[in-house]
Amino acid sequence: MIAIADYGMGNRRSVEKALAHVGAESVITADVRDASAIILPGVGAFPEAMRNLERSGLREQLVERAAAGVPVLGICLGMQLLFESSSEHEGAEGLGILPGVVTKLESPRLPHIGWNLVSFSRASALTEGLGEAAAFYHVHSFACRPADASDVVGTGEYGERFVSVVERDNVMAAQFHPEKSSTDGLQMLKNFAALAAALVA
Known part of the structure; x- marks a missing residue:
C-alpha cells in the first residue's frame, strides 16, 4: 500500500487514479507512519506547503520514514520540499532529506508550463x-x-538546464507530473510501485 501524503496541497486524486491504472494500491492520508512507500505530491508555494506539513504532523513523519529506508517519491513541489530550503516568496526551510536548495528557474518566461524532454x-x-x-x-x-x-x-532545458529527476537511495523525485505525462509518466509510477513492492516482499 502506497501512502499519498495529504497536507491539503497537490493533485492527490490524480495520483491515486494513476496508481490504480498501473495496478498499485494507494491511500490518501496524513498518517504515513506505517506506510511501506510514500508519495509526496505538491502544487503551490513552498512556504505554505511547509506550514501545512508542520501543522498536519507530516513533516516529522516524512523525515523519519525516509531515514528508516521507506521509498519516498516527491512530485513537482513535492520534489522541492525534499531539499533544505527554497527562496520562493519569503523563503522557507524544507524537509532537508536531500542536500541542496531551490531557487527561481533562470528563464525569461515563467512559469514553465508544458511538455519538456528529460535526458x-x-x-x-x-x-x-x-x-x-x-x-x-x-x-x-x-x-x-x-x-x-x-x-x-535527469535534466531538462528551459532557459537553463534544470534538474528534473533525482534519486538518493530510497528517496527519489520528479519535477514534472508523472500522473499527467501519458505512457512514460505511468511507467515511472509503475516503476516506483514495483520498487516499493520488492522492498516489502
Missing part, C-alpha cells in the same frame, strides 16, 4: 524502461539545485 544521465530504478530520454509535463517556476551531482538522474 537521463544515469541508470535509476525510477526510469527503467524509459530509454535515454522521455518527455514529461512540467509546471514550475523554481528549480532544485542538488548539492551532490550524483543525486541527479
